[in-house]
Amino acid sequence: MKNIMNRFMDWLSNSFAPTMNxxxxxxxxxxxxxxxxxxxxxxxxxxxxxxxxxxxxxxxxxxxxxxxxxxxxxxxxxxxxxxxxxxxxxxxxxxxxxxxxxxxxxxxxxxxxxxxxxxxxxxxxxxxxxxxxxxxxxxxxxxxxxxxxxxxxxxxxxxxxxxxxxxxxxxxxxxxxxxxxxxxxxxxxxxxxxxxxxxxxxxSPIQGFGQTLPGFVLLIFLMTFFYTLGISHWLWNGVKTPIFMAGIAANIAAVEAGLPAVNIATNEAVFTAGLITMGGLGATLTLNILMCFSKSKDLKTLGRMTLVPSIFNINEPIMYSAPVVMNPLLMVPTWINSIVGPIVIWISMRGGFLNIPSKMIQVGQIPAPISSIMITEDFRAVFVYIFLFLLYLAIWYPFFKIYEKQKIQEEMLEMKEAINE
Known part of the structure; x- marks a missing residue:
């Protein structure tokens, strides 16, 4: 299994990522x-x-x-x-x-x-x-x-x-x-x-697919997948912007006409609400918190240095310093979060447990759950936030602990080498 993962990572880093760049x-x-x-x-x-x-x-x-x-x-x-x-x-x-x-x-x-x-x-x-x-x-x-x-x-x-x-x-x-x-x-x-x-x-088929659950999940997964390879999600702007913009415009028009908002695939639901992107694309806030209390000195220092940006949903510092990018142990939970988060939000909004955004506010750096309540105009967003926070934490935890163990071993080895010198 380890050999398969190594070959996969080698292909990603040496072939796929350079080709996509x-x-x-x-x-x-x-x-x-x-x-x-x-x-x-x-x-x-x-x-x-x-x-x-x-x-x-x-x-x-x-x-x-x-x-x-x-x-x-x-x-x-x-x-x-x-x-x-x-x-x-x-x-x-x-x-x-x-x-x-x-x-x-x-x-x-x-x-x-x-x-x-x-x-x-x-x-x-x-x-x-x-x-x-x-x-x-x-x-x-x-x-x-x-x-x-x-x-x-x-x-x-x-x-x-x-x-x-x-x-x-x-x-x-x-x-x-x-x-x-x-x-x-x-x-x-x-x-x-x-x-x-x-x-x-x-x-219209592309727009329509983007507003389905598979299309919604696929778009967010692709943005996150390429982000973990060091390729900015801006690459997908040409795809997501028309879908998201048309979606929120239709929601605004529907509400003004006295009808319910129906489009979930919007920038507001993905970024502004700070639920799918809790801490940034890939939901890295709980990883950041785990790092803050790590037994590894390096991870603890990095976690505390990058916590404030994470609270404001800016995760480039942790993505490149932890690192998450091109790190198979941390890439996998990032991918899982990019699938789980959209599914939870889709079920919550489609099931009537959370309002679908109907205002265009594309400021993704407002901390959740403040932004979640503001954009959905729904205090139930706090419960969705807590549920997702715990879910993301559970997903990150086992992968983080394995990575933490590796880092501690590296630090101990470096300490022994320093003493021997």
Whole structure:
């Protein structure tokens, strides 16, 4: 059994992890992860207003700041379109196109959401198409524009011409801009195709699967699995962000219409509540506490040094210093937690034992169970927190004790060597 585990770890560290790191760094893949990171400030801006609205519900005299949500969180689709094309040009080395490709993508996205312009020049379109529901559409628009700009950019049109540089620059921009916009005009207005609805329909199976228990568990497990290999969960932003954003947007709309929230796969349920990610991705808080009382001097010191970040659900210090990353004894319980935690939360919320979040507050550094109560608006979150805390502790304990024994033996050996010297 030990030999099998050793071979498995050798394959993970020397083959699988390096291959995935190279894959994640490929321009077309890195583009999406980078673009999603760039729009996080706009998501957090909307989160701050939702948090403010919680306070405002108790102090009605405070001013209404809902318009800030509409033009931050409510513009995520549009912002995504710009950032995907912008980051693609940066990753592909076409730095002269970063702005023009991004702006072209904005124009294309606006056409994709199928606006109506009447004879008097009045522009009308469903405002919700600009927001989180449109993230997938923004990604598609950004990639299509990027493919065209990349194709033209590689050919360096008129680069050997004797014309002034600014004229050559115009031509090199006009060709891809004209192609992108012309193609979109033909599809949307000439063929009268609602690309927004079509794209959402094509991606609906992915969105739908993400809101099922298997999809929910799989996504969190994958993020955690790769994290234990030293690969940041940001790699999965392009997958989780559209699912999570559409999920919370639908929950907000449902509650405003007097209906119950139904989508559990949201950033709020996974990160903000601090239940699945108690101490950080992989639920490392109880590991941290075990380390604080360890018989190993090294583990005790590390545990106490990293406890405060863990309380605020920041676990990079313990993941890389314990270490959990590439440590088979601690990787396995991390994987188990990433399966058990989502299942418990799914059963709790679907079974009516805990409210499903219906406010967009994506601040994952609020300590649980304070954040758990705040985001679910349900004091029963305390009981769920206690149950999961004990469950995570039971999962970590046997693996930790084996690791602790190894560390104590290493420390004793080092002490003997120091004495002999």
């Amino acid at each position: 190279r894959f994640a760094q490929k321009p077309w893949i890195a583009t999406l992860s980078s673009a999603m990171q760039k729009i996080i400030p706009f998501i957090l801006t909307g989160s701050i207003i939702h948090l403010y609205n919680v306070v405002r519900s108790y102090v009605p005299s405070l001013p209404d700041l809902s318009w800030i949500i509409k033009f931050s969180f409510g513009m995520l689709g549009l912002l995504t379109a710009f950032m995907v094309a912008n980051q693609a040009m940066e990753k592909l080395g076409h730095t002269k196109y970063t702005i023009s490709a991004g702006l072209t993508s904005v124009c294309v996205f606006i056409m994709y959401i199928k606006p109506v312009i009447d004879t008097e020049g009045m522009f009308s379109v469903g405002f919700n198409r600009f927001g989180p529901t449109g993230i997938i559409v923004g990604i598609v628009a950004g990639y299509i524009v990027s493919v065209i700009f990349n194709f033209v950019g590689k050919r360096e049109l008129m680069s050997e011409s004797n014309l002034p540089d600014f004229v050559i620059g115009w031509v090199q921009n006009i060709v891809p801009i004209f192609t992108c916009i012309g193609l979109s005009v033909f599809i949307v207005f000439k063929l009268d195709i609602d690309l927004f609805a079509l794209i959402l329909q094509l991606f």
